[in-house]
Amino acid sequence: MIKKQEIRQEDALKKAAVLAEALPWLLKFQEAIVVIKFGGNAMTNSELSKQFAEDVLFLKLAGLKPIVVHGGGPQISKRLEAAGIASEFKSGYRITSEESMKIVKDVLVNEIQKELVTNINSLSKIAVGMSGDADSLLEVEKLYLWEADDKIDIGLVGYVTKVDVTQIIDVIESGQIPVISTTGIGQDKEIYNVNADTAASAIASAIKAQKLVILTDVSGLMENYPDEKTLIPTIDITKLKELLPTLDEGMKPKMQACLEAVESGVVRAHVIDGRSPHAVLVEVFTNSGTGTMVIESMDQE
Numbered sequence: 001m002i003k004k005q006e007i008r009q010e011d012a013l014k015k016a017a018v019l020a021e022a023l024p025w026l027l028k029f030q031e032a033i034v035v036i037k038f039g040g041n042a043m044t045n046s047e048l049s050k051q052f053a054e055d056v057l058f059l060k061l062a063g064l065k066p067i068v069v070h071g072g073g074p075q076i077s078k079r080l081e082a083a084g085i086a087s088e089f090k091s092g093y094r095i096t097s098e099e100s101m102k103i104v105k106d107v108l109v110n111e112i113q114k115e116l117v118t119n120i121n122s123l124s125k126i127a128v129g130m131s132g133d134a135d136s137l138l139e140v141e142k143l144y145l146w147e148a149d150d151k152i153d154i155g156l157v158g159y160v161t162k163v164d165v166t167q168i169i170d171v172i173e174s175g176q177i178p179v180i181s182t183t184g185i186g187q188d189k190e191i192y193n194v195n196a197d198t199a200a201s202a203i204a205s206a207i208k209a210q211k212l213v214i215l216t217d218v219s220g221l222m223e224n225y226p227d228e229k230t231l232i233p234t235i236d237i238t239k240l241k242e243l244l245p246t247l248d249e250g251m252k253p254k255m256q257a258c259l260e261a262v263e264s265g266v267v268r269a270h271v272i273d274g275r276s277p278h279a280v281l282v283e284v285f286t287n288s289g290t291g292t293m294v295i296e297s298m299d300q301e
Contacts, residue, residue: 022285029284030063032210033172037200037257038070040217042274043112052215053119055280056177060126064284065172068127068179069203071196072104072112079103091145092253096155096193104193105133108181116179128176130167133183133191137164138199140184140192158184158192160199163206201257205264212261213283214254215274220292221247221255234293237262258294269294 036056042048059066073094077087080100088095096104113129120127132138140158144151171178182199184192197214204212223230225248235243240259247255251271258269272279272291282290 025285026062029210031065033065033067033204033207034059034211034213034284035067035069035200035204035207035209036280037196037212037214038068038116038274039073039196040215040274042215042279043070043072044074045275048274048277049115050119051278052274052280053116053123055278057120057123057126058281059284060177062285066177067168067172067203067207067209068116068177069182069196069200070108070112070116070179071182071199072107075111076104076107079107089249090152090154092249093143093145093154093157093195094193096157098156101156101191101193105183105191108183113179113181120177120179126176127179128171129179129181130171131181131183132194132199133185135164135167136162136185137167137180138162138182138184138194138202139164140186140194142186142192156190156192158186158194160184160194160202163203165206168203168207195253197253197257198260201261201266201269204261204266204269209261209266210268211284212258212266212269213280214257214269214271215279216251216254216271217273217275218251219273220271220290221251225251232292234295234298236295236298238297240294255294262294262296267295 042052056066056068080087080103083103085100109131117127117129130137138160139162141161143157143159145154168178182194182196184194186192200212219228219231221232223232237259240255244255254271261269270283270291270293272283279290
């Protein structure tokens, strides 16, 4: 019996230590807007998805103002394959035809967003789904890629030119959590597919977020990928600009999104491993943090 009591007391002390470590961060981030891009393995693992919902609700109850932005790469690829449509990518962007765009929209809104909102609302009815193309929430222009002097058309893919911040603020100020699907509306009234990393960055920049957090399937930015021993815990925008041309197609849009966010005034941007349980809470509320943090200058540290 004594041993069981000792174990319970030890567990209680560990929990108390964790709460004590979180206190300075709870004070620092009161009322802070945090934009979280939900993606990677956490999207396809039901347990991680539920833990993510818990993390987001915890942020809200702790006094932060979370905004969830999501894409849907794995699920979209699966649905396209079932429809007999091949998934093609260029520089990390999905080549999107009119036919595939219909599937993209359906998966984002009726599958992924619905599950996210349901998971959060199963804990507390506080999440609201928003679609980037609805009511011109995300206005976009058609994105072209360039290789040397060649202009490459990748279909209905857009980049965000304007965010209707008022719509998002209205949801936050009503005490709710926006969950935003990354489609956008063009001046031609077409619906465009928007890379979720770049959309999250645009939203964080427009709303002047304190943090941008991007979940992915690796431990962070590595100097010699995939050697995790070369993980870069903190990098400033000068060094990141030097590294960007050397990054692989999967990591480049994420780090570009972080760079643009910090350059526009977001204080910190993070790429973290969404495969780790409660990765968001570890990043926000512990001294050690996780993944890679992008800051304007090392003088901040």
